[in-house]
Amino acid sequence: MPRDGAPDRTETAMSATTLPTATAPLPPEAATTLHPADLAALLDLRQPEAAWETLAALPLARRAETFGYLSATTQVAVAAVAPRRALAELVSAMDADERADLWARLPEEAREALAPALAAAEREDIRKLASYPPGTAGAVMTSDYAVLRPEMTARDAIEALRRQAASKETIHVAYVLSTGRRLLGTVTLEDLVLSPPDRPVSQIMHADAPAVRAEEPAEQAARIVARYDLPAVPVLNGGDAMVGIVTADDAMDVAEAEATTDFHKAGGSASLGVALREATIGLLYRKRIVWLVVLVFANVFSGAGIAAFEEVIAANVALVFFLPLLIDSGGNAGSQAATLMVRALATGEARLADWGRMLGRETLVAALLGLTMAGAVSLLGLVRGGPEIALVVAATMVCVVLVGSLVGLSLPFLLSRFGLDPATASAPLITTIADASGVLIYFAIASALLMG
Known part of the structure; x- marks a missing residue:
């Protein structure tokens, strides 16, 4: 107010x-x-x-x-x-x-x-x-940071910060450097004010300050700032010399930009690089057309699957009623799993080594989800086609939810394993894979139970 x-x-x-x-x-x-x-x-x-x-x-x-x-x-x-x-x-x-x-x-x-x-x-x-290459910590750092020497007293350090204040990004945290600009530790302005005036900075500083390499991704600097609740994180070059800091506000910008990029990829488009209101028609077209064309050809497999089971469909027309419902359920389950995993990998909550353990857990969760959804859809099957159709629909629901969830979970891990951005496992891609596999599963089960 x-x-x-x-x-x-x-x-x-x-x-x-x-x-x-x-x-x-x-x-x-x-x-x-x-x-x-x-x-x-x-x-x-x-x-x-x-x-x-x-x-x-x-x-x-x-x-x-x-x-x-x-x-x-x-x-x-x-x-x-x-x-x-x-x-x-x-x-x-x-x-x-x-x-x-x-x-x-x-x-x-x-x-x-x-x-x-x-x-x-x-x-x-x-x-x-x-x-420094775009996207690295070095590319987003600033060289305006406060520097102190370890032999300074608290009184001298405060006076030094007073002289540096006008030209530095922040003086709330100062960095204690050796003669070779090696980072020895950090000291806050509060620490200096509360310490005896004659105490050396070397006895006040925190020697275990987290840092990031200039060539590391900027997202790593943002994670360190968030994890340790820092006003800034120091940046070191290949020779361990301090070359800058990434401040908390810049870290927030990095995190926002990364989230925006992941969000665009999850929707099956490339990052625009400019504000949406400033994007031209040509730019919007170029950023979106590639994935849409790729997915058009990927959806050919769904059509081929339907064509391969024409006899089953002709003999049991009621199956067509449930086709959109079933393949959408598989795509939705896969998109949920992929969204959770992409975010977990991006934030460091999950690592490649966790794939086996998470796969087992996701299998159990997906099976429970599929059984619950199968119970609901089987009632529709009874009304529209009778007990046999209800059995086919229920069995398919369990399978497509299970397959969609496991694909959604595994694809981000697979992309990370090959050094690709897991966010590329977008919702349209997962949905397309789930659609093609769902069609094959559905009519294969129908063929086995109804035409056998």
Whole structure:
């Protein structure tokens, strides 16, 4: 709730979106009173020229913070219309990781124009951060972290943090380094304040600080931050020297991006890479068509299975009534199992070594689910086709739920085993496999029980 009767920030942001045109800059009261994240959300809806005019009127620190909240597409567009000197000033004021991200998004000609206007230290910092492959911890880290020496006293350390505070991402946690930038431990500002002034930092620090390698996936850094409830996790290079930190807010962004990618893959499409509202028709088409075409051909097997049992179907037309129900049940059971396993593998709750134990448990669970569903569908079988049809339908239900569940469980493990993303075991893929196998199971059981 807002204090002192002030208007709610969200309401203010919503009212600002009612401005008559996206080509005009925001009113000064909106630009100065909104939180930078809310202000950036409004600027994302405006033309680049109007967005830059609004940003240019802000103090440099607020301008850089707001710019960091803009979408990637808007950042590039605004950078294209900003004067070179003003853009260089803005880039210099940005956090190191956000600066490197922007640099990676800019076209080559924009980089060449901007580089001479940046200080040599900033260019070198951008070069180092941008050299790590996308998706790694090094690619999302920042080099703005507080450093202390082990021989410092608590009093000296606090004074050192006071000097570093203006240019660092955070001073709540400082990193104790040796002369070779080897990580010796971490110390919090609270630890320093509560310790005797003359106590050495080496006696205050926590020597067992978790860390991540720069070449490791960024998701690993996010897991460490979440597991140990850290404000940031240190990043080490191949020589064990500390090169940066991944902060909690960046870890949250990584986790959100990974969840979004997995969600897209689970739906049978590739990640868009941009906000949905900014995606073009061509991009949406390209990201979705591949899986749909693959699944079209995969579904041919279902049709072939039906064609192979034409005589059974002709002699027992009531079987057709239950076909969609049965194959959908197998696909649904498989999608459930796959969703659980993909998420467990992504979060580290399950490992490849757990497959055998989880397969046995899933077999029992799937059998219980299948028997319960078979009991329900057998009643329909009795009404529509009599006892024989009811037996066929019930037996098929148990089998398709069992097969669908085991495929849904095993496919993510199999993909992981071959170094592929388990999220590729998408719901459409599982459903297609379950459909084809369900048709064969259904009519094979029907043929054995009704035509034998």
